[in-house]
Every structure is written in C-alpha cells, then in structure tokens.
Amino acid sequence: MWRRRAARLRQANSNERGATLVEAAIIYLLLFTTLFAIVEFGLAFKDWLSVSHAAREGARAGATFGNDPSADILVLDGVEDTLAPIGLSPGDEVKIFRANNPSPLESQTYTYAPNFDCSNSPPLTGCCDWSPCPEFGRASYTVPGWDPTTRDIVAPGTDRIGVEIDFTHNWVTGFFGTTLDVGSVTDFQLEPQTFEAP
16 A cells, blocks of 8 residues: 555656646746747847947038038948947948928939949048938049038028938847847038128
8 A cells, every 4th residue: 555655656756747847948048039039129220229229320411511522421431330339231222312302202303322443442432431422522432312511501591411221131040030220310411601781
C-alpha cells in the first residue's frame, strides 16, 4: 500500500514538473516577444523623431539662407548632419519646395536623393553628394525647379520654404516586416532680407 502511494506521488510530481516547464516556455515566449516589440518600436520612434528634427533643421536653414544660390545644398547639408546618427540609405529622399505656391506644387518641388558613389571624389570637381546636384559652382550643378535666386525675400510677403523627408527604417528582428517608411514635412517663412517701404 505504501509503495503504491509513493509511486502515485512520484508520478504526480513528474506531471507537475512537465506542466511547469510548458508554462515557463509559454511565458518566456510572450515575455521575449513583448521585449523585442518594445525595442523595435522604440527604434522606429527614434528614427521618426530624428527625421522630424532633420526636416525642421533643413527648413530652418532654408529660411535663413533665403535666395543664396547655394541654399538647397546648405539645406541638404543640415538634413544630412542631423540624420548622421541614423544614416541615410538608398531610397531615401529629401524634397525642397515652395510651401506658399499658388501654382501646381510639382512645378516648384525638387527631389534629391543621396548619392553613395562619391566616396573618393575630390570636392567641386568630382561627383556630388546628392542627385541631382544642387551645389552651386560645381560642374554637375542642376538648377532646381524652384531656383533659390528667385525666392522672395522682401518683407512682408516672403516665400515659405518646405522640406519633406522620406526615410526608410529597417526593422531589426524582421517580426514586423523588413522596412517601414517614415516621413516628415515642415515649412518655414524665409527670413526677410529687404523691407518694402510703407
């Protein structure tokens, strides 16, 4: 009789250990999935904040440089510097446009993409960091659709410059796909450099 009871107790303990192992596996799976999701969405949110900040910095730079022929490259330099911690990748785009455009927007929007083929080129003679090249004075310079020299800097009716960034975030774990498109648009009024007489 005692032997039967001892055998039943041993079998019950063995069944409980198996159930505990299964429960622990399920809990750890849920715990690690939640942890990875928090990390993934935290990194995506950080990239979105960086892109939003870069769009503001670019628009602020464009508002400051006004009708300088090099305004677009200076805007792009500001965007690139701000995005340096997360880095630009192929497929990313920066659009510079006239935000108070009375005509169809496409005619005064210029889209730039980072050019990754410029690693060993000498400055001003080699290739440009952006395609098409907005760097005034370079042989490959292309006049943007909204030429910086035509921007209205006369107060009170100065133009508004807009910067839109389309950035590709790469997921780390791949649980939520491979990439996520992150974007931000900001516009600022150009700093007046001339004032109309009343």
